[in-house]
Amino acid sequence: MREVVEKKVLSENDRLAAELRERYREQNILCVNLISSPGSGKTALLEKTLSSFPKESCVAVLTGDIQTDNDARRLARYGFPVRQIVTGGTCHLDARMVDRHLNEMGFRGPGLLLVENVGNLVCPSSYDLGEAAKIVLLSVTEGEDKPLKYPGIFLRASLMILTKTDLLPHVEFSPELALENARKVHPEIDYIALSSRTGEGFDEWLSWLNAFQRKVRREAATVSS
Amino acid sequence: MHEVGIASSILECVAEKAKRHLDVKVLAVGVRIGELSNVDKDALKFAFEALTLGTPLEHLKLEVEWCPRRQKCLACAEEFFVHDLELACPKCGANHSTCIGGTELDIAYLELEEPCVKS
Numbered sequence: 001m002r003e004v005v006e007k008k009v010l011s012e013n014d015r016l017a018a019e020l021r022e023r024y025r026e027q028n029i030l031c032v033n034l035i036s037s038p039g040s041g042k043t044a045l046l047e048k049t050l051s052s053f054p055k056e057s058c059v060a061v062l063t064g065d066i067q068t069d070n071d072a073r074r075l076a077r078y079g080f081p082v083r084q085i086v087t088g089g090t091c092h093l094d095a096r097m098v099d100r101h102l103n104e105m106g107f108r109g110p111g112l113l114l115v116e117n118v119g120n121l122v123c124p125s126s127y128d129l130g131e132a133a134k135i136v137l138l139s140v141t142e143g144e145d146k147p148l149k150y151p152g153i154f155l156r157a158s159l160m161i162l163t164k165t166d167l168l169p170h171v172e173f174s175p176e177l178a179l180e181n182a183r184k185v186h187p188e189i190d191y192i193a194l195s196s197r198t199g200e201g202f203d204e205w206l207s208w209l210n211a212f213q214r215k216v217r218r219e220a221a222t223v224s225s
Numbered sequence: 226m227h228e229v230g231i232a233s234s235i236l237e238c239v240a241e242k243a244k245r246h247l248d249v250k251v252l253a254v255g256v257r258i259g260e261l262s263n264v265d266k267d268a269l270k271f272a273f274e275a276l277t278l279g280t281p282l283e284h285l286k287l288e289v290e291w292c293p294r295r296q297k298c299l300a301c302a303e304e305f306f307v308h309d310l311e312l313a314c315p316k317c318g319a320n321h322s323t324c325i326g327g328t329e330l331d332i333a334y335l336e337l338e339e340p341c342v343k344s
Contacts, residue, residue: 001249001337005242009234009256009330091227122263123227126330148310152263155324184310187320 013127016095020102020130025220027109030213033093033129035153036137037146038119041163043071044196045137045205046114050078052206058111062101064093064118071116081105092123095130112213121146125153132216133158138182140164140173147182154182159190159208166195231264231330232272236282238332246337253286253336259329260293290333295326 008014024031034042046061053059057080063071064085072084083101085093098115107113115131117124125134136157138146141164147154154160160182162175175193182189192208194201235254243251258264266289273287294307300319307327313320 001339003242003335003337005238005332005334007238007332009231009238009332012234012237090230126227126231126263150263151310152261152328155261155328184312187312187322 010126010128013095016099017128017130020095020099024109024113024130024132025223028217028220029107029109029111029113030209030216031113031115031129031131032209032212033115033117033124033131033134034137035117035121035124035134035157036119036139036163037121037142040119040137040139040142041196042116042119042137043074045161045163045194046075046116047078048196048199048202049114049205050075050080052202053078053080055079058109059114060105060107060111061114061116062093062098062105063116064097066091066118081107087118091118091120092127093117093129094127098129112209121150121153125156133212135159135161137161137163138178140167140171140175142173144174144178145181147178147185151185154185154189157186157189158212159192161205162191162193164195164197165193165200166198228264228268228272229276232269232276235273235287235332236276239282239285239335242335249340250338251282251285251335252338253288254332255288255290255334255336257290257292257329257331257333259327260291261324261327262330264330266291286336288336292326292329294324296322297325298322 036042059080061075061082062085064087065071066087066089069084072082075082083105085097085101115129134157136153179191192201192204194205239251239254258266270287277283277285295304296307297304298314298319299321301317303314303316305315312322314322
């Protein structure tokens with residue numbers, strides 16, 4: 001005898017993520033979820049990004065790692081609220097962790113919430129955190145075929161950021177091929193190349209964030225009207 | 226490698242359902258796994274067996290339906306499976322399509338033992 005269930009395996013996470021998304025909409029918070037392999041430069045990107053914001057900006061960071069609060073200590077120097085989520089072995093952040101830390105931090109919008117996921121291209125892509133966009137980072141010291149090897153995350157990401165472009169003269173890496181591979185998986189994915197060290201490409205990244213924030217607000221206004 | 230977490234979410238769902246069928250044994254649980262779901266079928270089966278071993282759910286079978294990536298052409302509405310990342314529409318050749326299958330991570334059904342007819 002068969003009983004139809006038809007339920008998402010991660011429905012409990014999805015339910016919490018939907019609550020977070022609703023909270024972000026109400027409070028006018030733009031939440032983005034940064035995902036990459038370990039060492040692709042998520043924390044460096046955040047450092048440079050935070051350093052470019054005026055002190056009075058309403059910005060907060062949640063940073064996930066399996067162990068240590070090294071990233072939170074690096075990011076706290078810029079004067080914005082930062083919380084480390086130590087997952088203690090779990091290879092991704094889930095909506096429950098974000099909800100708990102957000103409540104403890106007491107962050108309220110309108111503003112920007114930057115979530116740095118655990119360094120991993122696989123598991124974080126399955127867990128909705130209520131974010132408006134997943135952003136995938138790929139550094140020039142990795143292979144151009146990463147999008148083909150890990151299509152799940154490149155399909156779900158709205159933006160791919162190529163990092164460490166200052167190293168391009170020293171490595172055999174073709175940004176064109178990496179982008180071509182990413183667009184094979186996800187034809188509409190946005191693309192920015194930058195260096196957190198030299199600042200090259202940062203104007204484009206900050207404009208993308210601004211434009212995306214405007215788009216999310218427009219959509220939220222349409223939904224509520 | 227988060228298959229243990231996925232397997233335990235599936236088992237939670239089974240346990241929840243089993244509460245409503247106290248006199249009926251759950252024989253199997255059917256799941257749909259998409260090729261883009263980032264879940265490895267074999268690792269999931271392994272995790273499932275490891276988590277049920279020595280528990281009342283030890284007999285429970287995991288039935289996996291594997292779902293390949295499927296796209297729908299935005300020009301002619303043709304639906305097609307993707308092989309070797311070839312995203313061009315096989316019917317009209319257009320390069321714009323949207324993903325309509327392959328991201329599944331669903332619990333589809335439970336197989337329950339036929340209840341005994343009480344005399």
